[in-house]
Amino acid sequence: MRFTLNGAPAEVEAPPMKRLLDVLREECALTGSKEGCGEGECGACTVLVDGMPVVSCLVPFAQVRDAEVVTIEGLGGTHPLQKAFAELGGAQCGICTPGMIMAAVALGPDPGFEEIRRGLAGNLCRCTGYEAIYRAVQGASA
Amino acid sequence: MRVPAATGYLLWIPPRAYPYPSRDPVSTSVGRNVPRKDGIPKVTGAALYVDDLRFPGMLYGRTIRSTISRGRITSIRFDFDTAGFTIVQAGDVPGDRCNYVALLEDDQPFLAAHQINHQAEPILLLAHEDRDVLNAAKVEIEYERDIPVMDAQASPVVFKEIRIRKGDVERAMETAEVIVEGTYRTGHQEHVYIETNGVIAVPEADGGMTVHGSLQCPYYVHKALKALLDLPDERVRVVQTETGGGFGGKEEYPSVIAGHAALLARKSGHPVKMVYDREEDMVATTKRHPSVIRHRTGLTRDGRLVAMDIDVLLDGGAYVTLSPVVLSRGCIHAAGPYRCEHVRTVGRAVMTNTPPNGAFRGFGAPQTQFAMEVHMERIAEALGMDPVRLRDINALRPGDTTATGQRMGDDCSALEVLRTAVERSDFHRKRAEYAGTGKGIGLSLFYHGSGFTGSGEVHLKSKVALEAREDGVRVLVASAEIGQGTRTMLAQIAADALGVPYEEVEPVQPDTAQVPDSGPTVASRTCMVVGGILQKCAQEMREKIGMMTPQEYARLHGPLLVTRQYEKPHDITWNDTEYTGDAYATYGWGCDVAEVELDPVTYEVRPLRVTVVHEIGKAIHPLLVEGQIEGGTAQGVGWALNEHVVMRDGAMANAQLTNYTIPTTLDTPRLDVVILENPSSYGPFGAKGVGEMPIDGPAPAVINAIRHLGLDVRDIPAIPEAVMEVACASR
Numbered sequence: 001m002r003f004t005l006n007g008a009p010a011e012v013e014a015p016p017m018k019r020l021l022d023v024l025r026e027e028c029a030l031t032g033s034k035e036g037c038g039e040g041e042c043g044a045c046t047v048l049v050d051g052m053p054v055v056s057c058l059v060p061f062a063q064v065r066d067a068e069v070v071t072i073e074g075l076g077g078t079h080p081l082q083k084a085f086a087e088l089g090g091a092q093c094g095i096c097t098p099g100m101i102m103a104a105v106a107l108g109p110d111p112g113f114e115e116i117r118r119g120l121a122g123n124l125c126r127c128t129g130y131e132a133i134y135r136a137v138q139g140a141s142a
Numbered sequence: 143m144r145v146p147a148a149t150g151y152l153l154w155i156p157p158r159a160y161p162y163p164s165r166d167p168v169s170t171s172v173g174r175n176v177p178r179k180d181g182i183p184k185v186t187g188a189a190l191y192v193d194d195l196r197f198p199g200m201l202y203g204r205t206i207r208s209t210i211s212r213g214r215i216t217s218i219r220f221d222f223d224t225a226g227f228t229i230v231q232a233g234d235v236p237g238d239r240c241n242y243v244a245l246l247e248d249d250q251p252f253l254a255a256h257q258i259n260h261q262a263e264p265i266l267l268l269a270h271e272d273r274d275v276l277n278a279a280k281v282e283i284e285y286e287r288d289i290p291v292m293d294a295q296a297s298p299v300v301f302k303e304i305r306i307r308k309g310d311v312e313r314a315m316e317t318a319e320v321i322v323e324g325t326y327r328t329g330h331q332e333h334v335y336i337e338t339n340g341v342i343a344v345p346e347a348d349g350g351m352t353v354h355g356s357l358q359c360p361y362y363v364h365k366a367l368k369a370l371l372d373l374p375d376e377r378v379r380v381v382q383t384e385t386g387g388g389f390g391g392k393e394e395y396p397s398v399i400a401g402h403a404a405l406l407a408r409k410s411g412h413p414v415k416m417v418y419d420r421e422e423d424m425v426a427t428t429k430r431h432p433s434v435i436r437h438r439t440g441l442t443r444d445g446r447l448v449a450m451d452i453d454v455l456l457d458g459g460a461y462v463t464l465s466p467v468v469l470s471r472g473c474i475h476a477a478g479p480y481r482c483e484h485v486r487t488v489g490r491a492v493m494t495n496t497p498p499n500g501a502f503r504g505f506g507a508p509q510t511q512f513a514m515e516v517h518m519e520r521i522a523e524a525l526g527m528d529p530v531r532l533r534d535i536n537a538l539r540p541g542d543t544t545a546t547g548q549r550m551g552d553d554c555s556a557l558e559v560l561r562t563a564v565e566r567s568d569f570h571r572k573r574a575e576y577a578g579t580g581k582g583i584g585l586s587l588f589y590h591g592s593g594f595t596g597s598g599e600v601h602l603k604s605k606v607a608l609e610a611r612e613d614g615v616r617v618l619v620a621s622a623e624i625g626q627g628t629r630t631m632l633a634q635i636a637a638d639a640l641g642v643p644y645e646e647v648e649p650v651q652p653d654t655a656q657v658p659d660s661g662p663t664v665a666s667r668t669c670m671v672v673g674g675i676l677q678k679c680a681q682e683m684r685e686k687i688g689m690m691t692p693q694e695y696a697r698l699h700g701p702l703l704v705t706r707q708y709e710k711p712h713d714i715t716w717n718d719t720e721y722t723g724d725a726y727a728t729y730g731w732g733c734d735v736a737e738v739e740l741d742p743v744t745y746e747v748r749p750l751r752v753t754v755v756h757e758i759g760k761a762i763h764p765l766l767v768e769g770q771i772e773g774g775t776a777q778g779v780g781w782a783l784n785e786h787v788v789m790r791d792g793a794m795a796n797a798q799l800t801n802y803t804i805p806t807t808l809d810t811p812r813l814d815v816v817i818l819e820n821p822s823s824y825g826p827f828g829a830k831g832v833g834e835m836p837i838d839g840p841a842p843a844v845i846n847a848i849r850h851l852g853l854d855v856r857d858i859p860a861i862p863e864a865v866m867e868v869a870c871a872s873r
Binding site for chain 1: 183184187188191334384625772773774777800806808810815
């Protein structure tokens with residue numbers, strides 16, 4: 001099946017009902033997306049599909065045919081959000097971080113505080129109490 | 143590096159001078175927000191957690207667990223084709239002696255042979271190369287059931303009893319002008335680290351075993367595997383992989399899952415990966431001990447504490463695990479940060495036929511200080527007294543003694559945190575303004591001992607090593623980075639104590655084949671205790687290398703390894719049998735002010751804001767400290783309001799993140815953190831412990847804010863159903 005993965009064309013053979021998360025981690029060796037609950041509650045597996053944040057543990061692989069998938073690896077390491085999360089304490093244990101950053105990417109540039117709070121409500125973090133994440137997202141736009 | 147605007151960072155006692163002046167004073171790192179050592183890998187997805195690793199020929203492992211709370215196994219039937227499976231049962235464990243998880247007591251089997259003592263108790267293990275085939279395998283187990291013990295208050299088995307006695311409570315109580323009594327209850331709490339428990343066991347050609355895993359205490363797992371596999375020290379190797387949160391949930395439990403994977407690996411001859419899914423992690427692993435705590439307090443009419451009589455009951459679950467130590471910390475903190483000449487605390491940890499409870503951030507102190515602080519609020523009510531004034535009168539001051547008779551030194555900051563929090567939150571104005579509205583405001587005053595209790599650090603004999611090499615300086619410790627910033631903070635301490643740039647110091651990955659046993663990553667001890675030993679290593683190294691850089695020295699003389707062991711400060715004394723003396727070398731101090739709003743229709747309590755003032759000696763890295771305080775506060779608010787473990791027939795019935803809800807962005811109040819520094823002479827650069835204290839205060843502050851609304855809540859979690867019951871009962 002063909003789709004675009006992190007900006008490049010990809011062709012991957014995998015069962016259509018396999019979770020996108022497993023395809024990314026096991027077939028594509030992109031282990032940056034994490035599994036925290038397997039039921040779409042924690043958001044650690046968040047990736048972008050055609051620009052929209054989705055929990056990849058609930059998406060069957062068949063649904064991304066011809067779509068554009070972006071994972072944390074697709075940000076390349078120099079994205080302002082990545083820099084801000086690293087510098088401002090947005091990442092502690094780091095397990096929610098890739099999904100959190102992808103959800104923050106989907107907020108677009110310069111989101112307001114309530115936008116950030118609502119936009120990240122589907123991503124659980126147990127380490128930070130979210131304040132440092134707010135500071136990182138706001139800091140990335142500063 | 144920007145310092146977040148939200149931080150009110152006050153230095154009310156100047157930091158002490160560095161022991162070795164750096165050649166370039168600007169390059170000192172302690173007290174500055176230097177870049178996290180693990181920052182970049184974590185934000186790029188490059189950091190490797192255990193589930194990201196694969197080994198050639200690796201199998202997947204699965205645990206078959208009991209579905210009853212108490213009884214005996216009568217038959218086991220495999221309803222699947224066992225070809226291609228590795229199956230391990232209790233009989234496969236080398237000797238009867240070996241089938242116990244080595245910790246405090248040899249009571250918890252790795253695999254139940256006959257007797258079942260709790261739901262989800264491991265009975266047998268399966269491994270297969272195909273995860274789907276593995277998960278489809280069905281095992282039928284039949285039991286002869288016994289009546290389980292579910293109510294801790296009715297338990298016939300006491301794991302541990304602790305008595306703390308100061309003065310003469312009974313006689314003093316007779317002289318009290320006012321007596322206030324109350325019972326307070328706290329529920330289970332699930333850690334909900336976002337990475338579940340997981341390990342990979344790799345059998346070695348020499349008969350040894352290597353385990354890679356998500357864990358806090360490599361040497362706990364090492365000890366457990368040696369006993370289980372009957373192997374000598376050097377044949378067992380434990381490597382900590384990047385760990386996605388711990389909070390105590392990866393303190394003792396990883397020994398169990400590591401043992402299981404190792405048994406499968408040994409029998410199959412293949413590496414075996416076991417990573418729990420969320421449900422299994424919630425059902426089977428440890429939780430915070432539920433508590434029932436009774437207070438009877440005598441006071442003078444003007445609010446001075448005369449006598450405190452405290453009874454602490456912890457539900458330990460089916461096996462001892464760490465319950466005696468949790469009880470110990472709980473009891474020592476039970477009288478709160480207050481001066482009182484007559485205190486009696488009696489604590490018991492008892493058995494129930496539920497999955498064992500274990501370490502969780504705070505380790506008993508959040509439960510007992512919850513009770514103390516809600517009780518203080520009720521005392522203030524009974525006396526018609528301002529709750530701040532009541533605490534102000536009774537707070538420990540330098541020169542006062544705690545319930546164990548420990549005399550407070552100048553690093554006692556109870557009054558300072560109280561006064562700072564009250565002023566910063568504008569407590570009194572809001573208290574008046576919110577009265578009669580749907581909003582409430584409440585506070586809590588608390589403290590937390592840094593490091594192992596009593597003579598714990600003496601028994602641990604922690605070792606730390608520092609190595610000078612041509613390519614830089616390596617910190618060798620078993621202390622695990624679990625998000626709190628261990629690598630960064632230890633590198634800062636070593637760098638400044640040695641007088642070298644932070645960038646040139648690298649802590650190595652905790653691996654028992656490489657690092658000495660610096661003790662477990664628990665008890666708010668890593669910075670103060672491990673960091674303290676590390677500072678001495680660096681000072682010794684500096685003495686040895688003179689004015690050279692470590693790299694220059696290593697080029698000329700070869701690598702230099704300096705190893706130091708914990709040395710008890712001579713002026714710290716503790717009596718283990720009497721429970722008297724210096725329970726901890728020092729304490730952190732905290733005061734939380736919570737503001738809440740009650741939804742009059744749903745009875746949902748929404749936390750709006752928590753002002754958090756912590757005195758922690760010295761913030762080695764203010765941003766990391768702030769992260770610990772904010773995260774712990776949010777976790778404490780969750781414990782107070784959201785996190786309800788529903789036990790049905792002795793098993794967690796809501797073992798999903800859908801039904802056991804930890805705070806999301808929308809449930810978490812805004813947090814205003816103030817860090818105060820009053821250095822301790824026992825910690826590096828004056829630092830005290832910080833990891834646990836933030837979870838001591840939020841729950842009582844939130845419940846006291848609910849009390850301000852006129853609702854007599856004494857139990858947590860205060861979920862809407864519980865608040866409604868209280869509201870309806872008081873009508």
